Amino acid sequence: MSFNMAKPRTDFPPIRACLFDMDGLLINTEDLYTLCHNILLSTYSSGPMDWVIKPQLQGRPAAESIRRLLQYFNLQNVDPVEYTKQLHKVQEQEFRKSEPLPGALKLLQDLKGGGKVHIALATSSARSHYLMKTQHLDHMFTLFPENRKILGDDPRIPKGRGKPCPDIYLLALKAINESLDEGEEPIRPEECLVFEDGVPGVVAGRRAGMRVVWVPHQELAKVLEGKEELVLAGKGDEEVPVKAEEFVGEVGDGWAEQRISLADFPYEKYGIVVKS
Structure with missing residues (x-):
């Protein structure tokens, strides 16, 4: 596959804020989501979840993910509310088994310990699910200041503006800027680095005008082989119109x-200094 490549920008300012997705990036809950759905789908003599539908669900608000899932498996006769209720019962058990993914805890500790880079969480998980997944991982999630944890049911995110819309990342940046020390210059979007595993999240970060590190699940990487440059450009989801004020990326x-x-x-690549 060939693309019209843009000239890569090389004059980026140092990164001053790192904004993190959670599921499938910091903790292994994307695999747990698959497990939970497969347990429930089997009761409808359906499933299992595959990596054709899986990428379409990652990072999206729960209601939208359920709608897409039921449609994919031709279960439109199943009440989404009832499916969600049953799913929550399974998740109540499985989510409490979540574990940090490789490198995640050290990265957060390095950034927090360096003192120069601000961190925030920006997850599509609602508070109830967030607590299920993280209460046993306090040593990890207390590294994020409470006012810099932006969850999927935050009332400040307009209805229908979850990922791939940029609102959650812009809100995370706003939360950081509102709590900077006196005299510290406000952080600009291009001084932010978004960490994501899902395509909608990459799109959200790019549309927010931020730099992005994409760490896809190995199975997602296989599915999207040959399309990586499009994903990195933020062109992985064309369903949501881009607003005039949103940033539009280009391949390369x-x-x-x-x-x-x-x-x-590679901290140095982004102008980030951490304590050795």
Whole structure:
């Protein structure tokens, strides 16, 4: 596959804020989501979840994900509310088994310990699910200041403006800027680095005018082989119209990169200084 490549930008300012997705990036809950759906789908003599539909669900608000899932498996006769209710019962058990993914805890500790880069969480998970997934991982999630944890049911995110819309990342940046020390210059979008595993989240970060590190699940990487440059350009989801004020990426513009994991992160590349 060939593209019209943009000239990559090379004069980026140092990164001053890192904004993190959660599921499938920091913790292994994307695999747990698959497990939970497969348990429930089997009761309808359906499933299992595959990596054709899976990428369409990642990072999206729960109601939209359920709608797409039921449509994909021709279960339109199943009440989405009832399916969601049953799913929550399964998740209540499985989500409490979540674990950090490789490199995630060290990356957060390095950034927090360095003192120069602000961090925030921007997850599509609603508060009830967030607590299920993280209460046993306090050592990890207390690294994020409470006012810089933006969850999927935050009332400040307009209805219908979840990922791939940029609102959640712009809100995370706003939360950081509102709590900077006196005299510290407000952080601009291009001084932010978004960490994502799902395509809608990459699109959201790019549309927010931020740089992005994409760390896809190995199975997602296989499905999207040959399309990586389009994803990194923020062109992985054309269903949501781009507003005039949103940033539009180009293939090869240098604003995003793909990594296998969060381990051994190249801080110097982004002008980030951490304590050794």
